[in-house]
Amino acid sequence: MSHPGDTNSHGNDSGENIEKCHSSELQAAMEWQIILWSGEVTPQEQQAFTSWLNASPKHQQAWQQLQQIHDPFSHIPSDIAGRALRASGPDTRRRQLLLGFVVLVGIGGSGYGIQRTSHWQAATADYTTRRGETRSVTLPDGTVITLNTDSAVDVTFTDSQRTLHLRQGEVMIATAPDRATVARPFMVSTRSGQVRPIGTRFSVRQYDDVAGSVLVQVLEGAIELTPRSSAGIRINAGQQARFDQHQVTLPTPVDMAKSAWTRGLLIAEQQRLGDFLAELGRYRVGVLRCDPAVASLVVSGVYPLRDTDQVLQALEQALPIRIHTLTRYWVTISAS
Structure with missing residues (x-):
């Protein structure tokens, strides 16, 4: 080595x-x-x-x-x-x-x-966040973007287009009417396709997987979602869909737990411990490892993201698990 x-x-x-x-x-x-x-x-x-x-x-x-x-x-x-x-x-x-x-x-x-x-x-990128940090920014046109943990976006405004490039992570967007003399459409560009809002408030999350999949949740208004290699669809308020370069899933009702990060919360509803820890790990620096022997335990609750160590302690009190901390960068969860 x-x-x-x-x-x-x-x-x-x-x-x-x-x-x-x-x-x-x-x-x-x-x-x-x-x-x-x-x-x-x-x-x-x-x-x-x-x-x-x-x-x-x-x-x-x-x-x-x-x-x-x-x-x-x-x-x-x-x-x-x-x-x-x-x-x-x-x-x-x-x-x-x-x-x-x-x-x-x-x-x-x-x-x-x-x-x-x-x-x-x-x-x-133009705007970034560290792990565990969220950040709100008002763009020149009045659009407000809120970056979730470990996220990065670039913003490009031209005479004909307003484009937000999601490089990594997740962003909540509340679009504003364009104040330019000639209205310019707003577009969110991801590795797998584009999202065009229609007077809306919505979130876009770029997953860190091989397919480059993206989750879009529409809280207000509507959006037009267009993968790189297939036809686009319209998603209305109260709906969400996941897409990659080639396909889009059918819209389903918005899972509000997924946007709880905007309130500083992580919500679990009958969630596997392994999946919950994978999500919690987005807000921590270092390795958070779950022993497969306890990965299928069920977690429910509302957890504040301001202190992920406290979240781990709460899990240890509620479940038959033990938290092993080798260093601040290496934590393992196993059976008690």
């Missing part, structure tokens, strides 16, 4: 190799790289990293691909690099951008390739 600071450049293959790995594994590898670069690694964190690396061949693949990137800090004294990483805390946009800079410099002539990847686009 390579270590931070090793040089192993593979020319123009780097951007392509990064895209081969599933984004969740690559995101975890990036976080571990930042922790190891910080210069403040405890023995427990080193053990947790080793456990993560050995837990799956996909983790090893993600780590190996990340190490193929030439380390620009090889030209900088290690104490200066460590101070730069430690200066802004463990989970800030500055670190995300610093990592993007590391990737760009490391691959030299193939910089264009990495700029086309979803990870680069998310790290350099």
Whole structure:
């Protein structure tokens, strides 16, 4: 296994190799790289990293691909690099951008390739949120967008179009009438297709799966949803649908629990523990692992997202489970 600071450049293959790995594994590898670069690694964190690396061949693949990137800090004294990483805390946009800079410099002539990847686009987007953070922004036309945890959007306004590019995560949108002399349609662009609102309030979530699926919920008004490779459909207020590049599911009633994040809540209604923890993990930094032996336990309740550690403690009191905390970045839930 390579270590931070090793040089192993593979020319123009780097951007392509990064895209081969599933984004969740690559995101975890990036976080571990930042922790190891910080210069403040405890023995427990080193053990947790080793456990993560050995837990799956996909983790090893993600780590190996990340190490193929030439380390620009090889030209900088290690104490200066460590101070730069430690200066802004463990989970800030500055670190995300610093990592993007590391990737760009490391691959030299193939910089264009990495700029086309979803990870680069998310790290350099106009508006972003960290894990566990939500953020509301009023756009120049009066439209209000609220980003959920670990989300990224770009905004492009031209003379003929208003476009929001969802690079990662989830966003709630309350559109406003265009105040330009010539009205410009509003559009949300995702990896799998486009969403055009019709005087509406709606949410769009880009899932981190192979199909690039997207969930759209319409709370007010209506939207026209058009996958890249198939005909579009109209979805009205009180409906939701999921789509990928090739197809759209039939509209179903809105599951209001899925938009509870806008109120700082995570709601479970007869939900598998494994699925609940996967959702909770979106709001935490590090690994949140569920033992398959307890993954089918049923969870119901309303949980505040401001403190995910308290949520875990509440689950431990309500269910026959035990929370094992190796470090702040590695938590395992198993049978009690």
